[in-house]
Amino acid sequence: MxxxxxxxxxxxxxxxxxxxxxxxxxxxxxxxxxxxxxxxxxxxxxxxxxxxxxxxxxxxxxxxxxxxxxxxxxxxxxxxxxxxxxxxxxxxxxxxxxxxxxxxxxxxxxxxxxxxxxxxxxxxxxxxxxxxxxxxxxxxxxxxxxxxxxxxxxxxxxxxxxxxxxxRRPQQSIAQLKRLVNLSMTATPFEERINNEARTVKKLFLHEEAQQAIQSFIKKSEK
The missing domain is CATH 3.90.226.10 (2-enoyl-CoA Hydratase; Chain A, domain 1)
Structure with a gap:
């Protein structure tokens, strides 16, 4: 062990x-x-x-x-x-x-x-x-x-x-998803969990990795 x-x-x-x-x-x-x-x-x-x-x-x-x-x-x-x-x-x-x-x-x-x-x-x-x-x-x-x-x-x-x-999935997204799903199974109040999710998605949205992925998606969809 x-x-x-x-x-x-x-x-x-x-x-x-x-x-x-x-x-x-x-x-x-x-x-x-x-x-x-x-x-x-x-x-x-x-x-x-x-x-x-x-x-x-x-x-x-x-x-x-x-x-x-x-x-x-x-x-x-x-x-x-x-x-x-x-x-x-x-x-x-x-x-x-x-x-x-x-x-x-x-x-x-x-x-x-x-x-x-x-x-x-x-x-x-x-x-x-x-x-x-x-x-x-x-x-x-x-x-x-x-x-x-x-x-x-x-x-x-x-x-x-x-x-x-x-x-092959973005690791920072996976880490936050695991954290938030695990948080949902705790006694943390629902409103606090929802607010935590909102703060996390904003943080990821502003990150360079997400911005690059978004712009890449837009360029592909415009072709």
Whole structure:
């Protein structure tokens, strides 16, 4: 977890990276915590483990650049919570996702109860949490959790192509869009959020990059 958090922070600070993709290796994106290790933790070790997880999720969610979870297999428990902290999720056709903590008389501890509700309706969230089942990519795509599904045999290349399209969008616009969408899910009053949007679009409009893009569009439309 230390290495993953360090890697995420390094990517976030690298100005040459426009879009980040996180994926797994082998049969799983991440199958969740090692239960044997998890079960042997003291209260202090459990607190430290939870804190490290929070650092991981926050580093993705609060990054200015977009993160895509490329779920190549099983994404369960904390693995699914990593995917939920990302801005988008793409999945292989045989991917399975879920939050099975209820089977251990526990609940998700990495934001699963809060981030999932931001993506789908409350009834679906309660079903996933209460039953603890595994859901396939097609179901989660229909529910709005998964953005796209790609064949398993060339999944990673398809996921990178998907990310490549996003990387060609103006990065300052993408950063502000992510910030404003995330702001919409906070307790910030609606009027303040709308005013924030208005200030941001003006700032972007006055920027040289937007002015050049606008003038270029006008010249093309006049041909």
């Amino acid at each position: 230390d290495e993953i958090v360090e890697g995420i922070r390094w990517i976030n600070s690298n100005n040459k990276v426009n879009v980040a993709v996180i994926t797994g290796e082998g049969r799983a994106f991440m199958a969740g915590a090692d239960i044997k290790e998890y079960g042997s933790q003291t209260a202090e070790e459990f607190d430290a483990f939870q804190e490290k997880g929070m650092q991981l999720y926050d580093a993705i969610e609060h990054a200015s650049k977009p993160w895509i979870a490329a779920v190549n297999g099983f994404a369960l428990g904390g693995g699914f919570e990593i995917a939920l902290s990302c801005d988008m999720i793409v999945a292989s056709e045989d991917a399975k996702m879920g939050l099975p903590e209820v089977f251990l008389s526990l609940i998700p501890g990495g934001g699963g109860t809060q981030r999932l509700i931001q993506k789908i309706g409350v009834n679906r969230v309660k079903e996933m949490l209460f039953l603890g089942g595994q859901y396939d990519a097609k179901t989660l795509n229909n529910w709005g959790v998964v953005n796209a599904i790609f064949p398993s045999d060339n999944f990673l290349s398809q996921a990178m192509n998907y990310a490549g399209k996003l990387s």
